[in-house]
Amino acid sequence: MGTDIGDLLQKRKIELSDLSNRVVAVDAFNTLHQFLSIIRQRDGSPLVNSRGKVTSHLSGLLYRTASLIEAGIKPVFIFDGKPPDLKSETLSRRKEVRETSREKWANAKAEGDLEAAYKYAQASSKVDHEIVEDSKYLLGIMGIPWIQAPCEGEAQAAHMVLKKDADYVASQDYDSFLFGAPKVVRNMAVTGKRKLPGKNVYVDVKLEVIDLEETLRALGVNRNQLIDIAICVGTDYNKGLEKVGPKTALKLIKKHGDIHAVLREKEVEIEGLDRIRELFIHPEVTDNYEIKWTKPDSEKLIKFLSEKNDFSAERVEKAAERLKAVSGARQKTLDQWF
DNA sequence: CACCAGTA
DNA sequence: TACTGGTGG
Numbered sequence: 104m105g106t107d108i109g110d111l112l113q114k115r116k117i118e119l120s121d122l123s124n125r126v127v128a129v130d131a132f133n134t135l136h137q138f139l140s141i142i143r144q145r146d147g148s149p150l151v152n153s154r155g156k157v158t159s160h161l162s163g164l165l166y167r168t169a170s171l172i173e174a175g176i177k178p179v180f181i182f183d184g185k186p187p188d189l190k191s192e193t194l195s196r197r198k199e200v201r202e203t204s205r206e207k208w209a210n211a212k213a214e215g216d217l218e219a220a221y222k223y224a225q226a227s228s229k230v231d232h233e234i235v236e237d238s239k240y241l242l243g244i245m246g247i248p249w250i251q252a253p254c255e256g257e258a259q260a261a262h263m264v265l266k267k268d269a270d271y272v273a274s275q276d277y278d279s280f281l282f283g284a285p286k287v288v289r290n291m292a293v294t295g296k297r298k299l300p301g302k303n304v305y306v307d308v309k310l311e312v313i314d315l316e317e318t319l320r321a322l323g324v325n326r327n328q329l330i331d332i333a334i335c336v337g338t339d340y341n342k343g344l345e346k347v348g349p350k351t352a353l354k355l356i357k358k359h360g361d362i363h364a365v366l367r368e369k370e371v372e373i374e375g376l377d378r379i380r381e382l383f384i385h386p387e388v389t390d391n392y393e394i395k396w397t398k399p400d401s402e403k404l405i406k407f408l409s410e411k412n413d414f415s416a417e418r419v420e421k422a423a424e425r426l427k428a429v430s431g432a433r434q435k436t437l438d439q440w441f
Numbered sequence: 442c443a444c445c446a447g448t449a
Numbered sequence: 450t451a452c453t454g455g456t457g458g
Contacts, residue, residue: 137442138442141442142442142443142457143442144456144457145455149457149458150457150458151458152458153458154442156458157458158458159442159455159458161458162442162443162457162458163442163443165443166442166444167443169443170443292442293442294442385447408458412458413446413458414457414458415457415458418443418457421444421456422443430443
């Protein structure tokens with residue numbers, strides 16, 4: 104997903120508490136996708152309510168966001184709008200992967216191969232319309248602001264950090280750098296012990312931040328050149344060049360200056376190159392938004408999560424209390440929260 | 442993912 | 450108190 108330039112980036116490990124009082128623009132699609140893949144039973148089946156509807160994302164949003172809030176973080180979720188036309192190939196490829204994974208999941212389950220079943224179940228996760236709508240509603244009654252992006256959520260999030268309405272973009276993907284995000288925080292939804300795919304090994308996943316300026320300085324390139332590097336490797340809007348990974352792409356762009364020169368040298372073309380660059384440099388974003396944290400609505404939380412989605416009322420109340428404790432403390436400090 | 446009860 | 454393994458929905 105996104106672009107594979109992670110190896111080139113300078114990552115610094117941090118703790119949740121380091122983000123206290125910081126506004127974090129969370130890539131909602133990315134976060135929901137992670138919840139849907141991670142919050143599952145041993146055989147790979149997601150959490151569902153009594154009507155059979157998936158609720159893993161609701162569980163993740165409720166408990167994880169409560170932890171963020173408790174750590175003093177001010178999250179605002181950014182939802183994707185209409186994707187650019189150039190993304191359609193990527194989107195149909197993702198769909199294909201999901202569908203074949205769903206079949207393989209069923210087969211693995213039938214054969215009793217739990218390891219494989221889990222892996223394919225994860226890869227079959229889909230953030231559909233209903234999941235997005237449920238998530239927006241839940242965030243609303245939790246008192247967490249969310250914003251509808253006109254186009255790519257990561258572009259909107261990056262725009263908000265550039266405008267200083269937020270301090271960080273939170274996403275696992277690196278695309279927000281290409282949209283100019285000065286600071287990105289990764290692993291916000293997945294901290295703790297995680298199993299490495301395929302192996303029986305666990306790693307401790309820590310939050311990490313990446314600073315765009317620092318990275319560009321270390322690489323000795325500018326932002327436009329980083330975009331060109333990504334295009335060489337491949338982005339959501341284009342296939343990369345044959346046998347060119349991040350390291351080679353960096354070398355090529357530093358040697359030739361920009362991607363046009365690289366393509367001339369290699370005698371290849373990338374369809375729609377200028378449009379792809381433009382999507383990163385001048386993405387469609389909006390300034391029409393409001394970021395405001397409010398008190399959670401316990402009654403609606405119980406109604407929605409407990410009555411409609413079969414969550415334990417006790418647990419929902421506890422989470423609501425955690426959210427409320429912080430909004431109460433905020434009010435007292437006259438911090439400009441409301 | 443977080444929660445929770447059982448265990449050391 | 451810290452860790453683990455099962456469960457949540």
